[in-house]
Amino acid sequence: MVSPNQWFFLLKLAELGAVERWVFTSTTSLAMELGCSQQTASRLLRKLSLDGYVERRMNFRGEHVKITENGIMELRKIHDTLTLTLHPRRPSYLTIQGRLFTGLGEGAYYITREGYWKQLVNKLGFKPYPGTLNLKVSTSTGMVTRRELEKLPGIIIDGFSDGQRTFGTLKCIPALINDKIRGAVLLIQRTHHNSSVIEIIAPVYLREALKIKDNDLVNVKILP
Amino acid sequence: MVSPNQWFFLLKLAELGAVERWVFTSTTSLAMELGCSQQTASRLLRKLSLDGYVERRMNFRGEHVKITENGIMELRKIHDTLTLTLHPRRPSYLTIQGRLFTGLGEGAYYITREGYWKQLVNKLGFKPYPGTLNLKVSTSTGMVTRRELEKLPGIIIDGFSDGQRTFGTLKCIPALINDKIRGAVLLIQRTHHNSSVIEIIAPVYLREALKIKDNDLVNVKILP
DNA sequence: ATTACTATAGCTCGAGTAG
DNA sequence: TCTACTCGAGCTATAGTAA
Numbered sequence: 001m002v003s004p005n006q007w008f009f010l011l012k013l014a015e016l017g018a019v020e021r022w023v024f025t026s027t028t029s030l031a032m033e034l035g036c037s038q039q040t041a042s043r044l045l046r047k048l049s050l051d052g053y054v055e056r057r058m059n060f061r062g063e064h065v066k067i068t069e070n071g072i073m074e075l076r077k078i079h080d081t082l083t084l085t086l087h088p089r090r091p092s093y094l095t096i097q098g099r100l101f102t103g104l105g106e107g108a109y110y111i112t113r114e115g116y117w118k119q120l121v122n123k124l125g126f127k128p129y130p131g132t133l134n135l136k137v138s139t140s141t142g143m144v145t146r147r148e149l150e151k152l153p154g155i156i157i158d159g160f161s162d163g164q165r166t167f168g169t170l171k172c173i174p175a176l177i178n179d180k181i182r183g184a185v186l187l188i189q190r191t192h193h194n195s196s197v198i199e200i201i202a203p204v205y206l207r208e209a210l211k212i213k214d215n216d217l218v219n220v221k222i223l224p
Numbered sequence: 225m226v227s228p229n230q231w232f233f234l235l236k237l238a239e240l241g242a243v244e245r246w247v248f249t250s251t252t253s254l255a256m257e258l259g260c261s262q263q264t265a266s267r268l269l270r271k272l273s274l275d276g277y278v279e280r281r282m283n284f285r286g287e288h289v290k291i292t293e294n295g296i297m298e299l300r301k302i303h304d305t306l307t308l309t310l311h312p313r314r315p316s317y318l319t320i321q322g323r324l325f326t327g328l329g330e331g332a333y334y335i336t337r338e339g340y341w342k343q344l345v346n347k348l349g350f351k352p353y354p355g356t357l358n359l360k361v362s363t364s365t366g367m368v369t370r371r372e373l374e375k376l377p378g379i380i381i382d383g384f385s386d387g388q389r390t391f392g393t394l395k396c397i398p399a400l401i402n403d404k405i406r407g408a409v410l411l412i413q414r415t416h417h418n419s420s421v422i423e424i425i426a427p428v429y430l431r432e433a434l435k436i437k438d439n440d441l442v443n444v445k446i447l448p
Numbered sequence: 449a450t451t452a453c454t455a456t457a458g459c460t461c462g463a464g465t466a467g
Numbered sequence: 468t469c470t471a472c473t474c475g476a477g478c479t480a481t482a483g484t485a486a
Contacts, residue, residue, distance in 0.1 A: 004228035005460095011302070014309040015375055016413070024383060024393060027470065037462045042471055060469055061385070072310070078235070079306040085238040086296070086303055151239055159248060166285070166449095169248060189240070229479095251451065261481050266452055284450055 002053065002074050009034065009044045010053060010071055018054070018067045019075075026062040081151060088153035090173070094222040096145040098135030098198055100207075100214055107132025107199050111186070115160035115167060123155050124172060124184060126203035132186060133177075133200040133207070135218055143196060149173060149185060152222070156189070174223040177202060178210050185220060226277065226298050233258065233268045234277060234295055242278070242291045243299075250286040305375060312377035314397070318446040320369040322359025322422055324431075324438055331356025331423050335410070339384035339391060347379050348396060348408060350427035356410060357401075357424040357431070359442055367420060373397060373409060376446070380413070398447040401426060402434050409444060 002010070012033055016023045031041035045065070048054045053071035057064040067075075108131040111120060121127050137146050157170035172184040183202030200206065200220065212218060226234070236257055240247045255265035269289070272278045277295035281288040291299075332355040335344060345351050361370050381394035396408040407426030424430065424444065436442060 004232045007232075008228045011305065011309075015305060017309075017377070017380065019309050020312070021380065026468090028468090039462055039471075040460085043461085046471080058470070061390075062469065075306060076310060079303065079310055081235065081239060082299060082303040082306065085235075085241075085243050086300060088244070153241070156241065156245065161285070250449090252449090263452075263482080264480055267480085270452080282451075286450065 006044055006048055007074060009048060010067060010075060013054065013065060013067055014075055018065050019072060022064040022066045024062060024064050084151055084153065090152050090222055090224045092224040094145060094148065096137060096142055096220050097217055098137040098142065100212055100216050100218055101134050101136050102214055103134040111201060113167060116157055116170065119157045123157065128201040128203060129205050135198050135200065137196045137198060146196065146198060149187060176221040176223055177206060178219050179221065181206065181209055230268060230272055231298060233272060234291060234299060237278065237289060237291055238299055242289050243296060246288040246290045248286060248288050308375055308377065314376050314446055314448045316448040318369060318372065320361060320366055320444050321441055322361040322366065324436055324440045324442050325358050325360050326438055327358040335425060337391060340381055340394065343381045347381065352425040352427060353429050359422050359424065361420045361422060370420065370422060373411060400445040400447055401430060402443050403445065405430065405433055
């Protein structure tokens, strides 16, 4: 993983054009750009090169530097996050698949707590069926998409406390289930637990409406 | 100025939705998100708050956090830089004005050095008049725009050495002068000196072609 | 549960310098 | 010039703990 300082170093190189071309520079001039010492610039550049984020072609006059594909990926990741958070809108191309399984009925318990239920009814645009559909995501691309979901903007259901315990903030992301029924993915906003499970809510009892049973593959298409 | 660590903290808050809403969180959970200690999260958040990048509303259960306008500006700055460097294209709305003055003829000397001249003729799409037009930018918005220019993508004229001294990399940004003549702003890529001067090259002798003289206001519109 | 202080361990940075 | 090494000063993160 690239550290904040390394990342800003990459960004400076990008500003100088090193995304597309070999840029001629030196650790001294980079240090001036960054407002740090030549030694620090040298150390950071060495590290970036070692970790495969930049390529260097050095000679006695200075060096040519270019950001590698990996380096560009690091910049792009942050750019995507910024784009999402500064101009919140969801990409419509995100889809995720998972296998249906029977949970412990916890989802039903949670969403029917009054503090959640009222907000869900008000904010979702539909009155949810009082239960959740549990999908197990198994493919590796699915797991990646699962994590992407956590960054997406969504409908926020505020957390609350009933005196005994606290209920965390939820996020609902509108989605189309099996290309037929409009519902939402339900995420607990607080915990970014490396879960391979997604929970779906919808205005109808999905198992019946979609004629699906345990172990069936269910398709979830994120709506923009 | 916000440090790399602070900036990434802001980014994390943005991911949690603190750009638009008051997000309920705690230094403990932020620490987990960031992979640092609660103490560090506390210190960073205090600093961000002190510097006016976030607002906090604390209580004994946790706190509500929201990024301020200043904080959003910091995120947007980086976002803009990334957008420019990852998808290089110039905004067509940038214009800058400056007053014509007579320089020392250095511009003419530099651009006619063979190492530069050949590239200029090949890459610009026109054969430049062998001299530069010097404009003094005086307004504060003009100075800001002047700095913006340094980040824009442009036509790169590689630096070279004639054995005695080195000539730095130049960047040419196509522009329309006084809405009539197509030329280019010429920048020395290396130095981000806080200059209030911009130099223009064009295929014709601009003073004659535009009938302009010292102290006239000249308009430069950046071409996409 | 919180936030945040203090003290210290540990790391980072830059001056000096070599190659 | 250049890059990059060593090493000590100084800064930063964390453990412990208070409120």
